[in-house]
Amino acid sequence: MPVDPSRVGTTVGPWTVGWTERDSLLYALAVGAGQQDPLAELAFTTENSEGVTQQVVPSFAVVLGFGKGLPDVGEYxxxxxxxxxxxxxxxxPLPAAGQARVTTTVTDIWDKGRDAIVWTETTLVEAGSDRLLARCRTGAFLGGAGGFGGERGSSPSWELPDRAPDVEVTVSTRPEQALLYRLTGDRNPLHSDPAFAARGGFPRPILHGLCTYGYTARILVNELAGGDAGRLASMRGRFTRPVLPGDDLVIRAWRAEGDSEVFFRTTNSAGEPVLDRGVVGLRPGADGGSR
Known part of the structure; x- marks a missing residue:
């Protein structure tokens, strides 16, 4: 049944979300921090290591804005x-603990024929200071919900440089990765319930797309920004294939001219893209450089 295109402009919120140091640490572990070497990412995984200030994996901003889920856009x-x-x-950089006011707005509903894509924009405003922390734009693919005669929509141009990547890192997810990641807030049974996953056409529960996104963000911060989470200014990507818990992820990145923009692609071990058309924006480092 098609979704309702008149729901564009629908707003949910504001509501208040709060998080603690423990929540930030749990998120880091859920996206693989410390998995290969428990001593390598202490800024993400501990709050009391000598000489180490706690940081937050930047993609935690998306999770903080997901508390109310998708606004009502009709039946699907x-x-x-x-x-x-x-x-x-x-x-x-996100604070390790805090509170924010969250508002989510339906900005676009695209008709892909049989299917639909619903776009929402979520803002996180720090409680008390009214400082904008993050703005997140999310596209949800709704199978079978198209055919209402709306616009198909378009995407920005994207092309990888024709050369070897500047960064190539392989990481392994764990068989229980989705069970750990769901503790950060996304309890969608698609990632835990075999019967629910089977109804969606999957052989077993799949990994959250945002877990793959978080793995990728963490690796790019480490490899491109020297572990300084505050230098990651923006990140976008398209989910193209499901990842099963336990799969390997290969993250490749290419610096563009000027080094403030980086293109990336995350693939599975077979070389198939799972997070594609990726672009990261970087802030200059303390020395003025972006590397």
Missing amino acids: DPTRAVHAEQEMVLTG
């Missing part, structure tokens, strides 16, 4: 709803 089959694209823009 939840077993055929998957994350399609994700973009985030951050004004600076």
